[in-house]
Amino acid sequence: MAGRFSEKxxxxxxxxxxSATLFIEPPENGIAYSVDELTTFIKNKGIYGGVIYSxxxxxxxxxxxxxxxxxxxxxxPVEGSDGYxxxxxxxxxDRKPTIRSDGSVDYxxxxxxxxxxxxxxxxxxxxxxxxxxxxxxxxxxxxPKPCKDMPPLKGNGWEFDDETGEYRALxxxxxxxxxxxxxxxxxxxxxxxxxxxxGRIDFRGDVVIKGNVLSGTFIxxxxxxxxxxxxxxxxxxxxxxxxxxxxxxGGKKARISCGGDLYANFxxxxxxxxxxxxxxxxxMNSQISSGTDVIVSGRKGAIVxxxxxxxxxxxxxxxxxxxxxxxxVAVGVTKELYDRVRVLNTKKTGLLGSIDKTNxxxxxxxxxxxxxxxxxxxxxxLSQLKRRLSKDEKxxxxxxAEIEKINYTMAVGKxxxxxxxxxxxxxxxxIVNDSILKASxxxxxxxxxxxxxxxxxxxLPTS
Numbered sequence: 431m432a433g434r435f436s437e438k439x440x441x442x443x444x445x446x447x448x449s450a451t452l453f454i455e456p457p458e459n460g461i462a463y464s465v466d467e468l469t470t471f472i473k474n475k476g477i478y479g480g481v482i483y484s485x486x487x488x489x490x491x492x493x494x495x496x497x498x499x500x501x502x503x504x505x506x507p508v509e510g511s512d513g514y515x516x517x518x519x520x521x522x523x524d525r526k527p528t529i530r531s532d533g534s535v536d537y538x539x540x541x542x543x544x545x546x547x548x549x550x551x552x553x554x555x556x557x558x559x560x561x562x563x564x565x566x567x568x569x570x571x572x573x574p575k576p577c578k579d580m581p582p583l584k585g586n587g588w589e590f591d592d593e594t595g596e597y598r599a600l601x602x603x604x605x606x607x608x609x610x611x612x613x614x615x616x617x618x619x620x621x622x623x624x625x626x627x628x629g630r631i632d633f634r635g636d637v638v639i640k641g642n643v644l645s646g647t648f649i650x651x652x653x654x655x656x657x658x659x660x661x662x663x664x665x666x667x668x669x670x671x672x673x674x675x676x677x678x679x680g681g682k683k684a685r686i687s688c689g690g691d692l693y694a695n696f697x698x699x700x701x702x703x704x705x706x707x708x709x710x711x712x713x714m715n716s717q718i719s720s721g722t723d724v725i726v727s728g729r730k731g732a733i734v735x736x737x738x739x740x741x742x743x744x745x746x747x748x749x750x751x752x753x754x755x756x757x758x759v760a761v762g763v764t765k766e767l768y769d770r771v772r773v774l775n776t777k778k779t780g781l782l783g784s785i786d787k788t789n790x791x792x793x794x795x796x797x798x799x800x801x802x803x804x805x806x807x808x809x810x811x812l813s814q815l816k817r818r819l820s821k822d823e824k825x826x827x828x829x830x831a832e833i834e835k836i837n838y839t840m841a842v843g844k845x846x847x848x849x850x851x852x853x854x855x856x857x858x859x860x861i862v863n864d865s866i867l868k869a870s871x872x873x874x875x876x877x878x879x880x881x882x883x884x885x886x887x888x889x890l891p892t893s
Contacts (some may be wrong), residue, residue: 434458434467449564450477452486454497465490478569480504490851502567510561516554519546519605527693532730534711535695545617546599552588553612554643555580555595587614604636604653615653623659624649636670645681650840654690671706680716684889713738722842729852733759742842747852750869754857762846762863762880763839771836778829781822788819848878849892862887 439454457463463471480502482738489499528536547550561574582590585606588597599614616635623641630648631637637651639713642659645665649655654670658874661674663683665688671690678684686692687871691706699712705721711728715735718724724738726746733746737758750757763820795803795811846862853872859866862880867887882886 434463434796435471437541439471441477442474442498443477443567447568447570448480448506449500450480450502450567451498452489452490453498454495456493462493463490468501471609475500477567479565480567493708504566504572505564507564507574508562509574510559512577513558513579514556515580515583515609517607518551519607521607524667524804530728532729534710534731545602545604546614547602548599550599552599552605552614553583553597553607553732555582555597557595580798581610583612584610585612585614588612595827617672618651637668642676645683655688677710708740721839741839741849742845743849743850745849747850748849748855749848749853749857749860750858752855754855757855757858758861759848759858760861761843761848762861763843765864767836767839771833774829774833774836778826778833781826781829785819785822785826788815789823791815791876850876850878851892860887 431514433850434457436455436458438643439452441450441452443450450472452468454463454468463482465486468490469481472481472486480805482501482503485499485501488494489501497744527699558577558579562579563574564572566572566715585596586875587603588599596613601614602617603614604617605723606615606670611857612860616633617638618631618633618635619638619640620628621640624639624643625644625648626646632648634652636653637649637655639649639655639657639659643649643657643661644662645663647664649664650667654671654672655666655668656673656675657666658675660676661678661680661684662677663681665685666687668688668690670688672686672688672694674692674694677694677696677698678700679698684700685705686700686702688704688706690704692702692704692708692773693708694710696712697708697710697716699716701717702708703719707802708718708720709725709727711726711731713724713726713733713736716738717736718738720740720742722811723742724733724740724746726733726744726745726827729745729747732749732751733744734751735755735757737760738744739760741763742761743760745757747794748761749759777881792812792815795808795815801875843863848860848862850873852874854860854869854876856869856872858869860869860878861867862878865880865885865887867878867889873889875892877890877892879888879890880886
């Protein structure tokens with residue numbers, strides 16, 4: 431039967447092999463091609479997939495000649511999707527307070543700790559969906575891209591439902607999530623003012639005070655502290671950040687210490703020591719020490735009175751006031767820190783020598799050919815030497831840790847500068863890496879850095 435097809439009968443395959451057309455002329459004997467004949471013809475031309483038999487039947491019954499007619503159509507593969515976690519909480523990590531029209535910062539707007547209640551849905555896992563293979567007109571299988579599932583989350587404070595794929599909180603608390611680990615950590619929330627009746631809060635987690643913190647009270651948290659109201663002459667200690675939404679009037683008796691950043695609307699008469707940065711709209715008569723930067727925001731942002739120190743930088747509009755109140759602003763690394771590194775390195779060298787000596791003594795005691803110790807004496811001497819070795823090794827580890835911290839501080843201190851957008855008033859002192867500039871006249875729109883050649887404070891205009 432195949433012999434009834436003329437040389438002009440042909441099958442044309444698209445470039446991507448996803449479509450094929452058939453062109454035929456009338457048979458010489460006038461008898462229409464059967465569907466079987468057409469099927470055999472296209473198979474001989476290599477068409478095995480996606481054959482549209484209804485179109486072959488149309489060509490046979492309706493005498494469709496002298497036309498490229500589509501008789502096969504491939505099926506594209508359907509791509510699947512990888513497994514993913516759908517979050518039901520805001521995982522934004524960066525706190526971004528609202529900037530007012532005058533450039534000052536509204537710390538009331540800072541995001542709250544991400545808190546949940548027991549039973550809250552935290553995350554839903556959507557399993558990987560496998561794709562579906564396709565086929566081209568040549569009969570070749572077209573496979574979709576492989577899909578993979580995500581590993582289950584680690585952590586605590588939640589339960590997982592196999593049927594729904596949902597992670598739900600087992601208790602109220604704060605969420606920590608990094609894509610691999612989910613934790614619901616405890617949070618202490620005090621509804622009203624913290625006064626002397628309560629007096630002291632010492633909590634392993636986050637602390638949120640909904641009211642004011644009154645004089646004489648104490649708060650310590652291993653994580654963060656947030657105070658919705660004002661803070662008086664209290665002590666606040668946190669392992670993480672501290673946010674004071676209405677500021678602090680310390681009355682010369684307040685103290686703040688934290689391992690993260692401090693944010694406050696204003697700070698007055700307070701002693702502050704933070705490892706991170708300090709951000710406020712005004713600082714007055716306070717003792718500030720920051721491991722990175724001090725940022726005083728707004729067109730009226732000012733540091734007035736007291737001593738403000740940052741390893742990295744200080745930026746503000748005003749330093750001091752018209753009354754020539756002594757105001758010290760300092761940045762950089764002090765000479766004492768370099769001296770401390772030298773002392774630590776000297777101690778470490780001595781300890782390493784002691785460790786080497788102890789190891790050699792241990793080898794001699796173990797080698798019983800040199801000293802004929804009894805087993806009891808040998809054991810006692812080894813125990814004594816190993817205790818000495820362990821003590822020296824721990825001291826070296828502590829020294830290394832301290833040197834590492836100092837090296838980090840020195841790295842931050844390399845960018846030491848003080849930026850003043852407005853005025854540095856008479857009576858102020860600007861200190862950069864131990865070089866002191868006492869303002870005997872006003873400086874406006876200036877940046878202060880260290881001139882290493884002259885060992886003085888360099889003054890650069892900013893506008």
